[in-house]
Amino acid sequence: MRALILKHDGYEREMPDDPTLTEMDPFVRLGELPVPEPGEGQVRIRVALAAVNPSDEMFIQGLYGQPRIQGNAAGFEGVGEVVASGGGSLADRLVGRRVAFVAAVGVPGTWAEYSIADAALCIPLVDGVRDEDGAAMIVNPLTALAMLDIVQGEGAPSFIVSAGASQLCKLMIGLAAEKGLRPIALVRRDSQIELLEGLGAAHVLNIEGEDFASRLRAVVREEKPRVFLDAVANQLSARVFHVMGRHARWVIYGKLDAELPTLVEPGQLIFMNKHIEGFWLTRWMRDTPMEEKAAAIQTAQSRFATGEWRTDVTAVLSLEEAMSRLPAELATPNGKVFLEP
Amino acid sequence: MRALILKHDGYEREMPDDPTLTEMDPFVRLGELPVPEPGEGQVRIRVALAAVNPSDEMFIQGLYGQPRIQGNAAGFEGVGEVVASGGGSLADRLVGRRVAFVAAVGVPGTWAEYSIADAALCIPLVDGVRDEDGAAMIVNPLTALAMLDIVQGEGAPSFIVSAGASQLCKLMIGLAAEKGLRPIALVRRDSQIELLEGLGAAHVLNIEGEDFASRLRAVVREEKPRVFLDAVANQLSARVFHVMGRHARWVIYGKLDAELPTLVEPGQLIFMNKHIEGFWLTRWMRDTPMEEKAAAIQTAQSRFATGEWRTDVTAVLSLEEAMSRLPAELATPNGKVFLEP
Numbered sequence: 223m224r225a226l227i228l229k230h231d232g233y234e235r236e237m238p239d240d241p242t243l244t245e246m247d248p249f250v251r252l253g254e255l256p257v258p259e260p261g262e263g264q265v266r267i268r269v270a271l272a273a274v275n276p277s278d279e280m281f282i283q284g285l286y287g288q289p290r291i292q293g294n295a296a297g298f299e300g301v302g303e304v305v306a307s308g309g310g311s312l313a314d315r316l317v318g319r320r321v322a323f324v325a326a327v328g329v330p331g332t333w334a335e336y337s338i339a340d341a342a343l344c345i346p347l348v349d350g351v352r353d354e355d356g357a358a359m360i361v362n363p364l365t366a367l368a369m370l371d372i373v374q375g376e377g378a379p380s381f382i383v384s385a386g387a388s389q390l391c392k393l394m395i396g397l398a399a400e401k402g403l404r405p406i407a408l409v410r411r412d413s414q415i416e417l418l419e420g421l422g423a424a425h426v427l428n429i430e431g432e433d434f435a436s437r438l439r440a441v442v443r444e445e446k447p448r449v450f451l452d453a454v455a456n457q458l459s460a461r462v463f464h465v466m467g468r469h470a471r472w473v474i475y476g477k478l479d480a481e482l483p484t485l486v487e488p489g490q491l492i493f494m495n496k497h498i499e500g501f502w503l504t505r506w507m508r509d510t511p512m513e514e515k516a517a518a519i520q521t522a523q524s525r526f527a528t529g530e531w532r533t534d535v536t537a538v539l540s541l542e543e544a545m546s547r548l549p550a551e552l553a554t555p556n557g558k559v560f561l562e563p
Numbered sequence: 564m565r566a567l568i569l570k571h572d573g574y575e576r577e578m579p580d581d582p583t584l585t586e587m588d589p590f591v592r593l594g595e596l597p598v599p600e601p602g603e604g605q606v607r608i609r610v611a612l613a614a615v616n617p618s619d620e621m622f623i624q625g626l627y628g629q630p631r632i633q634g635n636a637a638g639f640e641g642v643g644e645v646v647a648s649g650g651g652s653l654a655d656r657l658v659g660r661r662v663a664f665v666a667a668v669g670v671p672g673t674w675a676e677y678s679i680a681d682a683a684l685c686i687p688l689v690d691g692v693r694d695e696d697g698a699a700m701i702v703n704p705l706t707a708l709a710m711l712d713i714v715q716g717e718g719a720p721s722f723i724v725s726a727g728a729s730q731l732c733k734l735m736i737g738l739a740a741e742k743g744l745r746p747i748a749l750v751r752r753d754s755q756i757e758l759l760e761g762l763g764a765a766h767v768l769n770i771e772g773e774d775f776a777s778r779l780r781a782v783v784r785e786e787k788p789r790v791f792l793d794a795v796a797n798q799l800s801a802r803v804f805h806v807m808g809r810h811a812r813w814v815i816y817g818k819l820d821a822e823l824p825t826l827v828e829p830g831q832l833i834f835m836n837k838h839i840e841g842f843w844l845t846r847w848m849r850d851t852p853m854e855e856k857a858a859a860i861q862t863a864q865s866r867f868a869t870g871e872w873r874t875d876v877t878a879v880l881s882l883e884e885a886m887s888r889l890p891a892e893l894a895t896p897n898g899k900v901f902l903e904p
Binding site (some may be wrong): 285286474476477482483484491494496497 | 831834842
């Protein structure tokens with residue numbers, strides 16, 4: 223079978239100056255792999271569509287918290303038809319079903335014609351759900367739901383998100399508005415403001431705007447956000463955290479900029495009870511009971527089925543096209559890129 | 564009455580390049596104040612000896628998390644005789660007793676001939692306890708006990724302390740060793756190594772040593788410390804935190820260096836579940852039930868009474884002497900400075 227195959231083992235030793243993916247060649251190659259065999263409790267899936275998430279972008283570069291396995295197909299998430307069971311009643315019952323899934327650990331990933339998933343982590347899809355939604359139904363929606371749980375646990379309605387126009391943040395903003403929360407979105411383009419306000423953002427601030435610092439201070443004073451969900455983790459993030467009030471939590475879940483943040487005033491951690499921490503979906507998945515995860519995924523599926531949620535598609539690429547065009551397509555704002563193996 | 568009187572209100576606007584206290588004159592003056600009257604439930608204390616803690620050093624400069632009140636006497640902690648009650652049975656019963664105390668909020672502090680304390684926060688002293696121990700019996704011992712609670716809550720025996728030769732760290736190291744914990748102390752002088760090993764440090768590392776980085780890595784690999792209790796919060800602190808493993812907590816409780824820390828690898832917060840937070844005794848005092856505090860203070864007192872704990876004294880200064888000599892005496896390592904108003 224054809225696949226985008228990892229060229230390296232383990233992790234990159236040094237954080238590069240810029241973690242943006244600019245070339246595929248140093249990290250993956252297009253090649254042939256044997257069709258993988260599912261183990262007990264697993265299924266083989268013919269991949270219809272695979273997502274390209276920020277976590278994939280970091281993973282193939284060796285910058286994500288899971289070691290690469292040289293010779294394995296890349297890709298965490300996808301949608302496809304279950305074509306074989308490795309045994310076990312749950313796996314057997316999935317054969318012939320279209321499922322959303324996350325590839326099992328240590329097996330060929332979703333950037334391949336076939337992939338392997340644990341049957342317990344396959345979500346059978348109802349008819350109304352498009353492949354584009356199924357292929358992006360686990361990582362982003364679960365991340366959004368899990369992070370909004372953090373916000374709600376703090377008991378204050380307002381929170382800040384960086385990279386506000388990302389697919390993930392758009393999901394979060396819509397979901398947050400429904401829950402009566404008041405998201406403050408940071409974006410880099412004025413053109414994104416109206417879109418996010420339409421989704422339910424209480425405030426949208428352009429970080430490139432000349433008055434950003436003073437507007438941020440005013441909004442923080444008014445809304446008193448307690449949580450900062452941050453995909454960027456650069457010096458601007460440190461400044462946003464510095465402006466926030468007592469008990470603020472800076473929750474880092476991505477590192478979209480190579481610039482390292484310097485704490486503006488460490489004394490705030492002492493006297494204002496502020497915290498800095500990380501969020502990683504992989505850990506949340508491990509620590510969260512199966513029923514809670516299943517409920518979260520069903521919530522996501524029903525929203526996609528009714529059309530209430532809809533994944534914005536930037537491009538659908540073949541594996542060949544991905545080798546040359548994926549970095550450029552990822553640089554396009556506002557939508558998600560998919561692979562069609 | 565004579566007192567060292569605060570010259571400014573509120574906070575300093577800007578963190579100075581170096582928070583070390585080099586002059587008294589910009590911040591306090593020696594002057595006269597009316598003898599203060601205790602309110603209901605409070606007592607007036609004739610101060611025998613007042614402590615000079617790192618928190619005082621920060622406070623008079625406007626760098627501590629409590630606003631200064633211009634015209635008030637400085638000083639948080641002291642020992643002395645209760646000479647008047649403001650009413651209430653607890654306050655009445657304390658008259659004539661020698662007590663360790665922390666000055667009430669908004670009243671003249673302990674760097675004065677008389678100070679005011681809430682009766683509930685006065686600790687009657689037994690005879691075996693020296694004035695030097697009584698005057699340093701609340702802030703440091705409670706900080707040590709509270710921070711060791713954090714360590715023990717993590718369930719791993721090993722932890723790291725910076726500024727390892729401070730009076731506070733010496734208390735913590737001894738107490739930790741008794742509890743079967745394994746402190747790793749960071750110091751700046753080889754001459755401090757033997758002393759801290761004698762108190763029970765599992766490892767003492769000189770941060771000025773050429774092999775510090777490699778020794779730290781080796782010790783962290785061996786001991787797997789989970790908590791870093793840090794009074795310095797500079798770039799070296801950030802590097803120590805970076806070397807620590809999964810689930811490490813960087814607990815900042817002081818800022819002894821003006822250099823701001825830059826996070827070495829924010830991805831560790833995400834993938835390794837590491838945290839950065841602060842510890843502030845004032846908050847701990849507010850959030851901790853009275854019985855727990857009383858038990859902690861009794862533990863401290865009994866250790867001082869038996870001579871098991873002993874406060875090392877660098878100097879005892881009059882208020883006049885303090886105006887000229889306090890900064891120089893504070894720069895002397897290993898002991899505590901007291902004022903005798």
